[in-house]
Amino acid sequence: MGTYIIRRILQMIPVILGATFLIFAMVFALPGDPVAGKCGERPCSPAYRAAYIQKYNLDKPLPVQYGKYVLNLAKGDLGTTSNNIPVADQLKLRVPVTGKLALMAVLIETGIGILAGVLTGIRRGGFLDNLVLVSTLVLISIPIFVIGNLAQLYLGTRLGWFPVTVTSSNPSVYQLLLPAIVLGSLSVAYVSRLMRTNLVENLRSDYVRTAISKGLTKRRAYGLHALRNSLIPVVTFIGFDFGALLGGAVVTEGIFNIPGIGGYVFRAIRVRDGASVVGAVTFLVIVYLVVNLLVDLLYGLLDPRISHE
Template identity: 85%
Template sequence: MGTYVLRRLLQMIPVILGATFLIFAMVFALPGDPLAGKCGERPCSPAYAAAFREKYNLNDPLLVQYGKYVGNLAQGDLGETYNNISVAEQLKNRYPVTAKLALISILIETIIGIAAGVLTGIRKGGFLDNLVLVSTLVLISIPIFVIGGLAQYFLGVKLALFPVTVTSSTPTVYQLLLPAIVLGSLSVAYVARLTRTNLVENLRSDYVRTAVAKGLTKRRAIGIHALRNSLIPVVTFIGFDFGALLGGAIVTESIFNIPGVGGYIFRSIRSRDGVSVVGAVTVLVIVYLFVNLLVDLLYGLLDPRITHD
């Protein structure tokens, strides 16, 4: 186990370097001048422009800029925005909000999705199965901004069950509950369909029939054998989804005015603040890799045949 984890950690290094270089190159290759609008309607003075370009290494070739960035990154420095604000401090304030939103969303999609998948899997072809299949198909077909708008109107305005928008820089679980439901609605559909498909396939397997023939109750055969094997692809999807959600759901955070990473990345792209975009995406890549490592380690708990030697 320890050797496997160490090997995976070493494999992360070239992935982080490659991903950050691609993002760095794409962000700083965008057309436009970061100095545009920095001095109001008047053009910036040559002295200020020279100092600005020197501070942010804008006069250096791309590879030199990236080399300096990686050197600072190795020391935990994500750089400063073009407004002299630390990117690390900005992310430190925003990532807890996005992490809380992502965690609530993951819990919703895991509990509801797996429960719906199990119920439809063991009652294949019944009314509940058809109802869940149609419902999930509808959820998959509707864009997330439409679901968000409808949820705001009916659950927030009409029924007044949830706040319409987040008005605090440190939102509570209650304030994030409606955005989490919206954010997890699409994933609930995928988790439910994935669980159902794999459970139906495993229930037809010989080892389940053998377990029942040896006297094991159908409930234990499903819960101990069939469901555990069926959850392996589900855990893979949930791990992928959690890593993606930690990057910030830009649309959902914009709809509900959530001060998270998604809105921060969106505003940084609009203002051409490349340092902020690269810093936020770098943290996202690192978190995403660690989440995937955790998912791989969970495979051994679900299926003892999977080892990490």
């Protein structure tokens, strides 16, 4: 196990370098004036322009720029914004908020999605199966901003069950509950359908029928064998979705006024703050790779036949 973890960590290094280089190249190699808009409506002074170009090494070739960035990254320096604020300090304020929101959304989609998938997989063809099928199709077909606005209107404004918007920089679990439900609603549909499909397939397998014919109860055969094997693709999707939720919650954060990473990256792209974009995306890439490593380690717990040695 230890050898496998070390090998996977070493494999992350070229992935991080490749991903960050692509982002770095796309951000800093964009055509146009990199200093445009940095001084408001008035043009920037020659002194400011020269200092800005020197600070971000914009007068040097792209490989040299990226090499300097990687050296700073190895020291834990994610760069500074155009306002001379360290990107790491900005992320420290936003990562806990987005992390809490994404974790709550994952817990919601995992609990509801797996439960719905198990119930419909065991009792396929019944009323509950058809109800979940129609509900998931409806959720998948509705854009996330429509779900967010409807939830905000009915559950927040009219019924008063949840706060309409987040009003603090460190929101509580209750304040993030409605945004988490909205953010995880689409994934609930995918998890439930994925769980149902895999469970139905495993229930028809020979090893489940053999276990029952040898005297194992259906509950134990379903739970010990079929359910654990059916969870493998579901865990894969949940691990991928957690990384996607961290950086892809722009719409939800905008609707509920959440000071998270998604809105921060969006604003940085809009004002062409390259250091903020590259630093935030680099952090998200590292988190995504770590989550995928944890998902791979879970495979061995769900299916003992999978070995990491």
